[in-house]
Amino acid sequence: MHRFVPWNSQPLEAWAEKYAEGRFIDLAGRRTHFIERGRGRPVVLIHGFNLDHHSWIKNLDALAAHFKVYAPDLWGHGYSTREPIAYGYDLFEEQIRLFLDALDIQSASLIGHSMGGGTSIVLGLRHPDRVDKLVLVDASGIPTRLPFQAKIFRLKGVAEFLLSLPTDRIRRMNLADIWIHDRGALTEDIYRNLMGFQKIEGTTQALLAILRADFFNTLEAEIKALGGSGIPTMIIWGREDAALPVGNAKTMKDFIPGSRLEILEKAGHLANFDQADTFNELVIDFLNSAA
Template sequence: MLKKQFISENLTLSYEDVGQGEPIVLLHGFCGSHAYWERIMPELAKQYRVIAPDLRGHGGSTYQTDEYTIEDMAEDIKLLLEALNINKVSMFGHSLGGYITLAFVERYSSMLNSFSLVHSTAFADSDEAIAGREANIKKVEKDGVRPLINGLVPKLFSENNVMKMMEEEAYIKEIGYKTSKEGTIGALKAMKNRPNRSDILEHTSLPVLLVAGEQDLIIPTAKVFSTSKDNVTQSLIKHVGHMSMFEDSEQLLSDIKSFLS
């Protein structure tokens, strides 16, 4: 796959753009990159045009501003889509990518056919989570990104999968190490400061797919499945944690394809 770049005023976004057909956007999680989706992109690209960016400060993407918000990260995606002359997409956001997706829905819902939160939530951070973000910001400022990644990545997998997915775990760590110190801190601050967007899920008339991992230690099922109504599809993937795109990519792919069709 060819990596492409979109350059605007203070931002360079690196992204993949593969396949043809109705466009879909895949947004990765914190300290990840577009590579999080590599097991499902080739199959999706047989039917759809798949755009998978590296979020600002992650992967091959850079930015030049000190502090930013989840809304700013949603704006990045809007600018990318405008540069590609794409008017409407279906958007799938994993974890942090889900927070960005909800901000995108709030601001640019006319650009969406449908959207999905994959191991993500509409709720804001709890007081405990905010304290955790603040501790991690201090940790990264003092020791850099590697210790944070080493502590975080094992928690992303279901306890049942940690031993049998050591290669995948090492791979996710390598992706995480490439996240810039500034990008890591910027994303931690943006996540800490994001508002509760439960009302977006409650009021949207767009088709929504909510994907939860049965054994997710980061975002439990109840926080993913915060809304039940006719236009919302809930999928619980058994025996996985926070990383179904690696732990059970076939099931996640199946869920995405059946939702899109």
């Protein structure tokens, strides 16, 4: 039996040296870890809250067969910097914009999941010349009532206690209840990949700071404004999303005239994982289609 490594306990440098698979780049004094695969037109995958680049584990190779794919870890997640900073869409939009600048990417298609979808919306609205196409996957932004679990984890002291327990149970239940619809797909390897970064010290503080900043679903005006940007947009949603109801997808489509909406059956909040084959086909077709 493997020795249990406490959550929020491992030095970033040591844990990254042991497990990080990608490259590192300095952006305004903060380190960003990212995966880079394929060749062709650039596509940037932006993960959601509580996850990292592993959330695209079933999509990276399929997309990289057609495009040059980048999957960065947002600050506070994965193997990227953790520090007490003002987390929010402004910060994450800046990170992705600096990422594009550093790699000399003039424009790219963005695929954003949940909070990463909100980040994509903000970047597309502020810098439409940098965004070729948008794919919004169960994207945050529309005002929405929080699920019960999110309310619990906003309680100071309670969340810190639960997340410090020497068990996988809390995080495994969270993934099964909110993110992944097919519990049978949450294998031990998938679980370790998705949650491994939370062993790094400072992760609990960063994630709770993000959650308690309460900015996820504050983009109604921005989404409406994005509708006038002319950026080709596809919205993909899991029918069984327990975090952001499927009705948000229809509202978002109404706010973005001309956008394409795809509802994936038997898919939860991480629709790109639950229905990976269908997701990959839809995205490849959309990115290859004429604007």
